[in-house]
Amino acid sequence: MRDAVTSLIKNYDSTGRYLDRNAMDDLKSYFNSGMARVKAAGVINGNAAAIVKQAGLQLFEDVPELIRPGGNAYTTRRYAACLRDMDYYLRYASYALVAGNMDVLNERVLQGLRETYNSLGVPIGPTVMGIQLMKDIVKEQVAAAGITDTAMVDQPFDYITRELSEQDV
Numbered sequence: 001m002r003d004a005v006t007s008l009i010k011n012y013d014s015t016g017r018y019l020d021r022n023a024m025d026d027l028k029s030y031f032n033s034g035m036a037r038v039k040a041a042g043v044i045n046g047n048a049a050a051i052v053k054q055a056g057l058q059l060f061e062d063v064p065e066l067i068r069p070g071g072n073a074y075t076t077r078r079y080a081a082c083l084r085d086m087d088y089y090l091r092y093a094s095y096a097l098v099a100g101n102m103d104v105l106n107e108r109v110l111q112g113l114r115e116t117y118n119s120l121g122v123p124i125g126p127t128v129m130g131i132q133l134m135k136d137i138v139k140e141q142v143a144a145a146g147i148t149d150t151a152m153v154d155q156p157f158d159y160i161t162r163e164l165s166e167q168d169v
Helices: 004-014 021-032 034-062 076-099 103-110 113-120 124-144 151-167
Strands: none
Touching: 004 021, 021 034, 034 076, 034 124, 034 151, 076 103, 076 124, 076 151, 103 151, 113 124, 124 151
């Protein structure tokens, strides 16, 4: 797994260039947001179960056919699997948030996910909705913790949903 710093250095190294003004600005931005990223990850860590529960309840309220007979979250086992997957996305989003880099999402979450979900008949649309619901809840909690710029929270959640959506073509 790479972070924003190692990714930037790798990109410059592969082209044989010294770090330029843009690279320095990117590094400065990453380091300036470091404490906010760590604090946001702490908020996620401290409230993960509640975030997943709240997002799951909202998802099943918005898309009730998921928990009806024949739905993908019907039966206790499937319902639990859905919440487990939501927790999985939340945890890896927190890693990517701290790293300032989405590589961990590609390496640990997104590779092979489409094939797995297709083989299990898991619908991508509600999965994307659940991820976006978690993002909204996290943003509210991060703002309540005193972090004024919550835009950084968008990045990992939006990346996951964009990649899942693009793969579901």
